[in-house]
Amino acid sequence: MTEEPQAGRTRQLPVFHCPYCGDEELTPHGDSADGWRCGACLRAFTVRLIATGVQQ
Numbered sequence: 001m002t003e004e005p006q007a008g009r010t011r012q013l014p015v016f017h018c019p020y021c022g023d024e025e026l027t028p029h030g031d032s033a034d035g036w037r038c039g040a041c042l043r044a045f046t047v048r049l050i051a052t053g054v055q056q
């Protein structure tokens with residue numbers, strides 16, 4: 001899987017693996033910009049960044 005930057009992409013956090021089952025079959029879901037749907041376990045979820053550079 002390539003991770004090259006995608007020009008014009010509005011989603012800030014591309015998700016490559018489902019956090020619940022680990023599958024890679026993720027597609028955008030819903031109106032939320034961070035909504036994803038897993039094609040393997042059929043879960044829909046959002047990924048939200050809450051901090052950067054956290055040491056502890």
Ligand SMILES: [Zn+2]
Pocket residue numbers: 018019020021022023038039040041042043
């Ligand atoms: Zn899944």
